[in-house]
Amino acid sequence: MRERWDGQPLWARGVLAVYVIGFVEGACVHLLDLARDGVHAYAAFPQVPLRVFFVGLAVLDPLVAVRVGLVRRDGVRLAGAVTVADVLANWWGNRHWLQDDPARLVPLAPLTLFGLFVVASLVPLCRTVAGPANEPRTVPSAAGP
Known part of the structure; x- marks a missing residue:
């Protein structure tokens, strides 16, 4: 693993580190929510798919952190997909605050x-x-006539 990190330019190591820190932090938040309130941790969201997704982040966030930490391209791609889904789900689930009380969106x-x-x-x-x-x-093998 050290060779993978050492083989990256300095800027990429910094970006990878930010990814890992961000996903570890996200995993901690979701795991603490589940430890505190169980599977009903996200009951404030009326949409069941959002609740399921946020519970699933307790598994997805650590998975992304590990794959990115191993400097795997699939980890970087998964980081993009999970992050986009997480941001969209949070904004969608909290959209009513735009009109009711926009200050409640500051944590986003x-x-x-x-x-x-x-x-x-x-x-x-x-x-x-x-x-x-x-x-x-992979190098394509030479096929005979």
């Missing part, structure tokens, strides 16, 4: 900024992590 700011960071860095990071030192390339 860090998640939204993290989401923008992940989306903005996703393509360059995927390209860098996919370098030849990181993933074996």
Whole structure:
């Protein structure tokens, strides 16, 4: 694993570290919510699919953190998908506060900024992590006539 990290440019190591920290923090939040309130931790959301998704983040967030920590391209892609889904689900589930009490949306700011960071860095990071030192390339075999 150390070779994978050492094989990345400095900027990519910084971005990977931010990803890992962000997903570990997210995992802690969701695990603490579940430890405190059980499967009803997200009962404030009337949409059952959102509740299921937020409970599922207790598994998805650590999975992403591990895959990104292993400097795997699939981890970077999964980070993008999970982050976009998480940001959209939070904004959708809290959209009524836009009219009722916009100040209650302030806690969504860090998640939204993290989401923008992940989306903005996703393509360059995927390209860098996919370098030849990181993933074996298959060489097509020469087929005889």
